[in-house]
Amino acid sequence: MVPAADDDPGTVALDPAHVLPRRVAAWAASDPHRPFLTEVSGRSLTYGETWDAVRRWRTWLRDRGVRRGDRVVTMLPASADAVCLWLAAGCIGALEVPVNPELRGEFLTHALTLPGASLCVVRPESAPVVAGSGVAGLDVAVIDRGSDVTAGCAPDDSGELPGPDDPSCIIFTSGTTGPAKGVVLSWAQFAATIGRIPRSWLSERDAVYCCHPMFHVTGRTPLLSMVDVGGRVVLRERFSASAVLADVREHGCTSTTAYVPLMLAAPEQPGDADNPLRVVMASCGAALARRFTDRFGARVVECYGSTEAGFPMLLRDAPPDGSRRWCGRPRRGYAARVVGSDGADVPDGEAGELWLHPPARSLMMREYLGLPDATAAAFADGWYRTGDAVVRHPGGEFEFVDRLRDTIRRHGENISSSALEAVVGADPAVEACAVIGVPDPVAGQEVLVAVVPVQPGAVVPDELWARLHERLPRHMRPSYVLVCADLPRTPTNKVRKAGLLDRLDLASAWRPDSTTRRRPTT
Template sequence: MSGNEINVVGKLIQEKARIHKERPFLYFKDEVFTYEQLDKGSNQFAHAFRARGLKKDDKISIMMMNHPYYLHTWFGSAKLGIVEVPINTAYKGDLLRHLINNSDSKLLVIDSAFLERLVLIRDQLTKLQGIVCRGEIDQEIAKEIPVPISPIEEFFDYPMDPVEEDVKPSDPAAIIYTSGTTGLSKGVVCPHNYYVHTGRLVARLRDANSKDLFYTFLPLFHINAQLMTVLTAQVSDARMALAERFSASTFWDDIHKYGATQFNYLGAVMTILSKQPPREDDASCGIRYAFGAACPPDVMQHLEKRFGFECLEGFGMSEIGLAVHDAIGNRRTGSCGKVLDDLFEVKLFNDDDEEVAVGEIGEIVVRPKKPNIMMTGYYNMPEKTLEAFRNLWFHTGDYAKKDKDEFFYFVDRKKDAMRRRGENISSFEVEKVINTHPKVLESAVFAVPSELGEDEVMAAVVLRPGEKLNPEELVSFCNERMAYFAVPRFLDFIPELPKTPTNRIEKYRLRQQGITAGTWDREKAGIKIKR
């Protein structure tokens, strides 16, 4: 069987290691890991999981920063048919509890820096059977968590030989949690075929080959980094470089250091990079393609002229992978490309699920032409799955329009979610935290434009009668109970929220009003958020 015929993640890793052996695959800081080293290391993790009683279709949550051990954990679980559940390292409190419990995770692999967050929810993790920790374990914290904790270093005591398990392309590879909009975050069930297929698709769209080196600063708990860097590099017989996080000041140094030829981006990142001081080696950076979404057209034009690469954009999401995309050399300003019509049907519908005319705005709806190339459903949420797939089309919750030549143009999110610095934020989950403050009666959270592109988080807050609350206290309260990037920047304390006769909050009116003279700005107040 050739690598191109393999549609299961673990078997792909094993086959590529057989072919390439000691060829470098991963660069992390000053370390280099070969195809074979990652394969054998992930075999050790697979044996360790099996020794702990884990079996095919069990779930493990992973809450780790970018590190080679993340790949060992992910690949090792994939080889046994264990389902990976990536967790955003900023999560804490009720959202963290929900992800671990809703996914039925039996094991949590976590960095020691985040271990303390489990103390607050320790009595609610009823399904968790064990914790594996990367880094020094604080024994005082460990005593407060009623689940056995072991160091990840023990995993390297296990054999390096391959494990045997019958994993099929239709079996689930991962559960990716996406921000809830009218409820709790939903777990997107992604089959193995979807993962490997998307890696191959991105490689095709980016003209990838074995000489490429893909650079990513995006976190491995994001599906973007997993599919569009790691698996794209694997199927292309290429290499990749992994940064711990995004740094505008060291980005181009990394590109030159590793000899990168392609990278992924998010809109705000490109704006930030465009503002970096010019360098003598800008035009010789070596990048062929930058791949992402939401880069402002003027910024894109500036970067392409300055650095000599081509930007490629598309429309995708965790549920569908990529369904619309630019073609190399055939772009239209402001467009996210054309439908990948060998793989998907894509239409624009009105609220009655009727197709809109050319040039009119409608919701993007999608259905696949091949099996197992998108999600199979939302985990443990059958009613949400049915709702999303109503009338036999997956409803994305995003608005777009298209021109007479079939180019699509993203317009806005229909769903009430926000995106700040590349992170998806659920207004429902932010409101849920704010509303638990004893002085708060109710709140409405919504997006306002950011000067960097994408969104900033704003909250309109109604206090209980007779109560007073200063903004700093509320921000501190939020910071302890939600991801740092979700903590509102702007606060308005108002007497009442605008509502319909049926008592539904009219957020569109709050968005129209936006920031006023009376709005409190966390950044102008000099308040620092704890990560």
């Protein structure tokens, strides 16, 4: 167990000094020339330059009519612009709503409509996507790479900086139980990520490599660990397995939130362990974590978390049994229960739903935007109901078993089977369909779509895939399309998925080749 000072999320998160904009402002005042943000493409900002940019972004947003309580949709990759705009919106009291730029069709319409925003800030390649969405009333501001739209703006120092309980942004869930929910997160919940890597393990000499998208919580959390110690954040717009080590070496990165399976899938090189990485945050399982450490020489800290709950459980030391999917133990101040369907705790060794209780309410989501009933249903007497099945072992460690909801986990993304089935089932050639996760050593799971055509020959797999390509974000596009004469049904006429994968001839499924998969997004 680490000392209290190394990981005490409740105390840290509720301290106003650890609210991200306040912490950046403090470093800008005390050491303005200290390096902070670096884009691998070349742009870099010190703490002083970052805070100056945030103050100018505040003016730019105000000039666009943004006021306290407003929402600002963004489609920006991991970049200095994305960081500064987020902090600036928070300083106004507005909420940034980052949206996956690969969303299409009803997924995109939902994400653009739900927040009720009037301003959408995008890179040039995303402007046609928003324009073609059919959503009216959005002022679309295009921000070119390398340009500074705030150059002519005077720094805005008006108003107080946000506090721990204030909302910071809205992050969309993956929509595992229907349309994606907008999760309103406080600054305290982000500050609670400080200590996931014990604070004494890091210093001002450290740099974290961030290659996750900004529409994920994981893409934002490295900022907190580095502003805590005055370290650097190195930003890459999109993950590239072939570029990771080169980036890490060039910029002296000592930690990262890694895509462990994808890095391990890359061909081994004799010098893989010759890198400055010391510690990596991941959620990959003990077996892959050990392989990663053996190959790259960095210690892996495994985390369990979600958009709603933050990161309440950690595994800092490799367990003796590497065949299990361990969640670790609750962090200081968090409590965990394993609950049966009757609402009662189940004994150690038995599976049940994981319920979590934070040190303070603001360390978990404030609400699902516009969904008070769903917000209330997510909690039971202050306990957050995760929807995940786990087992608590007698020693106090928790083992992940499965998701209670119908979800596919692919490259760290949760994919709602029901949401994907709704899109596939709307195709005029499809009479019925089932979406199933296929185990995959790299992705975790790949997506199989089994379809029954309205009449024999009506479904041509590659043509169906091409139609789905236009309607689905990249992470939801199927890896297998299998045409079936029929699908098994329950007594209530629902497709019976239990055991279905074992009954299907996966070898006969159509698969998009690598060229098809890389077809540019339109």
